Amino acid sequence: MLVGAFACAHTPQLLARPGTEDRDLVLRVHAAFARVKRRLEALRADAIAIVAGDHVEAFFLDSVPALAVYVGAECAGTFGHYRYRFPIHEPLARAIVEQGVERGFDLCYTQSAPLDYAFYVPLHFTMPEPALPIVPLHVNVYLPPQPTPRRCFEWGAALGAIVRARSERVVLMCSGGMSHFPGTDRYASPEFEYDRRLLDTLREGRGRELAAVTGEELDKMGNIELRTWAVVLGAVGDAKADVYCYEPSWHHGNAVVEWAL
């Protein structure tokens, strides 16, 4: 069963809270995360399938999968003094990789890889109590050639069908974005207008338009990570987005979104 669908920013500054950040802005994003957490509790979810783009942490150039599924017993990551450790919902993870491959998706799987911050930053703030097992789903966003937005959308449609046929109550969450340009001279000037126009499209339930965008456009707009959103959009189809917040910081368009299923 697919019981919920969310998008969460994962800007590490939301967690690290260095002096460079606007305190009120960060706290507003935290408030939106707290709303997601309460929703996850209300939805009585059994597992969170979280779609994120690795920041060259789990996978280096020795193996760059376009799409991957984590099917280990648990996964772990470290951020400053934080030590994260999440149990994996193994039956769900295994069903996703087996049925995904059977449906013609060339999935990579891993039973052991460090967990990237794109996974644990949103989970830090939104994990309900008691905690839920997760299924980490990787989409290559940083190491070209990345999967096309269309392919991500198609994978999401298959993922949605697989999840809907399961007995567990599953929440899909995509992590990432919106516009940001780490490591480039555009770092301090994201494309906030692009983000706002896209959010309007999503509010109207026209998420499938993201499937038609090119990879070059995403790169140009600092939105390579919207590939993870395309996966969730593939799963939710024409559902309308409820935008909990859009907070443009000096380096990131921070959005938190729920889709009304």
Place this chain on the structure above:
Amino acid sequence: MLVGAFACAHTPQLLARPGTEDRDLVLRVHAAFARVKRRLEALRADAIAIVAGDHVEAFFLDSVPALAVYVGAECAGTFGHYRYRFPIHEPLARAIVEQGVERGFDLCYTQSAPLDYAFYVPLHFTMPEPALPIVPLHVNVYLPPQPTPRRCFEWGAALGAIVRARSERVVLMCSGGMSHFPGTDRYASPEFEYDRRLLDTLREGRGRELAAVTGEELDKMGNIELRTWAVVLGAVGDAKADVYCYEPSWHHGNAVVEWAL
């Protein structure tokens, strides 16, 4: 340009030649390999794109890609006292991974991984002089869930289109099979009749029938590695197979095949 297409057995005993093997049989397979080598020289190929199934050497359970492309500068592997080192045809490798991803194949790529014997055993015997650069193409055959034969065939069709649009003279070679069951109690009793029937099908140019076979059937028949043949069959379409040899040893159905393009 696609100028040639071959299938080559890679049984390590062909190289190691231990006392357990039938000398005459092994030498007949060597003779078939020598014929491939002469053909590669006659075809004036610029590169060999070799499709093989990793024997849990390049990839362990930390990263199990369904389909992968090696895009490093060179690749290397070791077998007993042999030290293999092959330059990669980088422009071709990069075109394959970029255009493959653009066409909706969820390819993994690697710039550094040990080279499995499935790659260097056939190349040991068939590499023309002077030697050619290669492009190693991985298909997951040993670690379920593996890509379906149909998906392998589709990938081969895309690969064939990509290669045909290139200016280089490219030979496609698949490595593997035929029936063998390493690590199981079927090791000493392969399904030779299954192999012979399949070879008849291929002689008649009906290779696309392999796309309809299930993964379970391949597993049952000791032919999980025929996925690499399915890739080449996708590229050559209805071309007829010229079977250079089929040599059933006590543990392997050793075949060497050329497709008449």
Place this chain on the structure above:
Amino acid sequence: MSAAEPLHYRFPPASAYRLNRCLFALKSDDDFRARFLQDARAAMRELGLGDDDAAAVLRGDRDTLLARGAHPYLVFMADLRLRMAREPVTFEYF
């Protein structure tokens, strides 16, 4: 959509990750294999193998290993490489 369970080569369960890691190292990592031949228990501790997995590797019984989730090809090759290291075989008879 889900495929039937294959007969010979199955999905290696996450619970067997360390066991398969050990078999993979015996197959492909010459340094690990040498350490294993010196002191098998110490080598297996490096990889965090549990007692039952370690006992199964020491016993080397294929059925026990497979029942614990080991991959058949890794069992086969780990055993072969250990045997080759213990009593080097002559290759290239012809």
Place this chain on the structure above:
Amino acid sequence: MSAAEPLHYRFPPASAYRLNRCLFALKSDDDFRARFLQDARAAMRELGLGDDDAAAVLRGDRDTLLARGAHPYLVFMADLRLRMAREPVTFEYF
């Protein structure tokens, strides 16, 4: 079929593998980063970096590193982690 070259994040060429490996290690491998801070040249030799790559890493100039095929995100994070290691920053101001 081939995509246009992206503006910001490009395919890291094979020639830059070792350079990117070094930046990745500076980003994600605490032990390597500590060794690098002790003796940068020795640490880079471990990874087989050529002289020109090593000089570029030591100089730390982004444009030079990018021109050599370094990935912008790795350049950014390697630099950030080195700066954090040299002068620890206070986190969680609020």
